[in-house]
Amino acid sequence: MTDINYLKTLRTPTAENPLRVLVISCLTGILCGYDGTANGEYPTVLKLLNYHTIKLVKFCPEEYSFGSPREMCDIHGGTGLDVLEGNAKVLSDSGIDWSEGMIKASEKMLEIARTENVELAVMMDVSAACGSQVIYSGNRFAENKVYQIGAGVCAAQLMRSGIKVISQRDYASLEILYSKIDASHVINKEAKDHHEIDWYKNYFNVK
Numbered sequence: 001m002t003d004i005n006y007l008k009t010l011r012t013p014t015a016e017n018p019l020r021v022l023v024i025s026c027l028t029g030i031l032c033g034y035d036g037t038a039n040g041e042y043p044t045v046l047k048l049l050n051y052h053t054i055k056l057v058k059f060c061p062e063e064y065s066f067g068s069p070r071e072m073c074d075i076h077g078g079t080g081l082d083v084l085e086g087n088a089k090v091l092s093d094s095g096i097d098w099s100e101g102m103i104k105a106s107e108k109m110l111e112i113a114r115t116e117n118v119e120l121a122v123m124m125d126v127s128a129a130c131g132s133q134v135i136y137s138g139n140r141f142a143e144n145k146v147y148q149i150g151a152g153v154c155a156a157q158l159m160r161s162g163i164k165v166i167s168q169r170d171y172a173s174l175e176i177l178y179s180k181i182d183a184s185h186v187i188n189k190e191a192k193d194h195h196e197i198d199w200y201k202n203y204f205n206v207k
């Protein structure tokens with residue numbers, strides 16, 4: 001779940017001292033997706049490229065460890081945190097164990113986040129590496145694909161180190177971020193984060 005209160009406490013940046021935000025590469029249009037694309041366009045994140053008051057630190061963990069293009073992968077037997085603790089595995093679609101490479105990628109991501117002293121990370125829900133609120137449980141191409149609440153391996157690595165993570169679908173959080181980097185931005189109070197939408201509440205049977 002996102003930490004709206006943390007987002008509200010983010011400082012007001014300037015062009016000379018921009019907000020330092022780690023953003024995964026594909027969300028900025030870099031062609032690092034499994035199929036060599038940028039996984040589609042998310043205007044809510046691309047919008048961040050337009051401001052001088054934010055410094056975007058870009059990184060794709062899967063490309064770092066496995067190159068692009070590559071197979072897709074999912075987490076089997078738990079969440080990203082479970083992978084980090086040795087209790088679940090990341091398997092590629094052909095069944096190759098990618099756990100070690102994914103953990104190395106998560107460690108590199110954390111190293112970059114610390115070196116750059118980032119104040120927030122913006123990542124991609126449902127990715128085995130970058131999901132922050134929702135990921136698949138097992139293979140996404142299974143006949144009855146299953147989602148679970150939880151973070152991907154790299155998002156979990158950042159989170160357990162105290163770095164706050166939001167996703168491209170956390171629209172309420174993004175609204176607060178826009179208001180920090182753009183004094184003229186009027187917050188859309190109707191916007192919802194991923195865990196607040198009907199699909200999430202119905203699928204996971206939460207109120």
Ligand code: SF4
Pocket residue numbers: 024025026027032033034039059060061062063124127129130
């Ligand atoms: S690993 Fe993360 S940054 Fe790389 S393509 Fe997948 S979602 Fe994007």
